[in-house]
Amino acid sequence: MSTIGTRGLWVAHGTNGVVGSIRHEEDDYVVVMVGADAETGRYPSLEVAKGALYSHMRPGSSWPRYEQH
DSSP states (O other): OOOOOEEEEEEEEETTEEEEEEEEETTEEEEEETTOSSOOEEESSHHHHHHHHHHTSOTTOOOOEEEEO
């Protein structure tokens, strides 16, 4: 059995609070939106994952602020 470790975590903050997060696992960046039961998707780079997270926010939302943990 292999264990996947998290290499980094970024929390996305919108104007009304946290909207989602991005986890760096092995070769993927995993996007999870607040309130979702499952991950939104896996992406090859942090920049692509940030764009994907933003695309799942409400239309007209400002670009979120990312805070690394």
